[in-house]
Amino acid sequence: MRDASSHARPQRNIPAAPTSAPRFLALVILLAALGALTHPLWGSTRSAAQNTPTEPSPVPSLPPPPQETSLPSYPITTPTTTPPAPLPIGIVAGHSGEQNGIRDPGAICPDGWEEVEINLDIAQRVVDFLRLLGYDVDLLGEYDDNLQGYRGRVLVSIHADSCTPPEASGFKVAHAEDSAIPEEEDYLVACLTSRYQARTGLSFHRWSITPDMTEYHIFYTIDRGTPAVIIEVGFMGGDRDLLRDHPDVVARGVAEGILCFIRGETP
Numbered sequence: 293m294r295d296a297s298s299h300a301r302p303q304r305n306i307p308a309a310p311t312s313a314p315r316f317l318a319l320v321i322l323l324a325a326l327g328a329l330t331h332p333l334w335g336s337t338r339s340a341a342q343n344t345p346t347e348p349s350p351v352p353s354l355p356p357p358p359q360e361t362s363l364p365s366y367p368i369t370t371p372t373t374t375p376p377a378p379l380p381i382g383i384v385a386g387h388s389g390e391q392n393g394i395r396d397p398g399a400i401c402p403d404g405w406e407e408v409e410i411n412l413d414i415a416q417r418v419v420d421f422l423r424l425l426g427y428d429v430d431l432l433g434e435y436d437d438n439l440q441g442y443r444g445r446v447l448v449s450i451h452a453d454s455c456t457p458p459e460a461s462g463f464k465v466a467h468a469e470d471s472a473i474p475e476e477e478d479y480l481v482a483c484l485t486s487r488y489q490a491r492t493g494l495s496f497h498r499w500s501i502t503p504d505m506t507e508y509h510i511f512y513t514i515d516r517g518t519p520a521v522i523i524e525v526g527f528m529g530g531d532r533d534l535l536r537d538h539p540d541v542v543a544r545g546v547a548e549g550i551l552c553f554i555r556g557e558t559p
């Protein structure tokens with residue numbers, strides 16, 4: 293059973309006291325004043341207002357940007373593969389050596405002077421000169437087995453012209469008529485002609501270039517990619533003094549022509 297009386301507000305008749313109202317109001321005002329002075333929220337609000345800076349606070353300094361660190365250095369290593377050694381220079385001493393056991397003297401003057409002697413002497417001097425400069429040079433005979441498919445950076449075959457006619461003088465240079473590398477071999481001819489002429493003072497004997505030169509057998513024995521020429525260094529008759537008494541000058545002119553070609557100089 294529900295007991296309604298336990299939750300009912302007791303009805304009491306409280307008489308009004310008109311004289312206590314002003315005093316109650318004064319008490320409320322007093323408490324309010326005290327609260328304003330002591331309330332923590334109000335106090336903190338005023339404190340925050342008073343502490344508001346009148347000038348902008350300095351911008352907090354940002355942490356320094358990360359320093360760009362340099363890349364780690366690695367030791368410079370040299371390639372482990374070595375470049376291929378440059379091809380040798382081939383110098384042929386015309387008519388030197390033997391073919392099938394037979395000696396070939398080349399041209400022979402009435403006094404017995406043989407072309408092969410001149411060629412061998414000059415070729416050896418050219419080889420010595422180039423080797424002194426550090427080049428790898430092969431001295432080859434006219435029918436040297438090593439000429440088969442020979443690959444070199446350049447090949448020069450050294451010959452001399454005959455004693456007749458006795459007044460004939462001059463030198464000449466030629467490459468294969470059907471050159472596989474005409475631009476390179478034209479340049480080689482130009483280099484040799486220019487340097488040899490400057491060194492010896494001989495003139496170019498253009499009109500005596502024959503198929504013996506332009507169809508020279510060695511041109512078709514060596515690798516066709518090897519720039520090759522044959523040089524007739526002078527006539528054994530008209531240029532005898534130069535060839536016999538100054539082979540060093542002759543050799544120097546040939547070597548300088550080869551160097552012109554190798555170094556890419558202007559002829």
Ligand SMILES: [Zn+2]
Nearest residue numbers: 386398451452
């Ligand atoms: Zn010859």
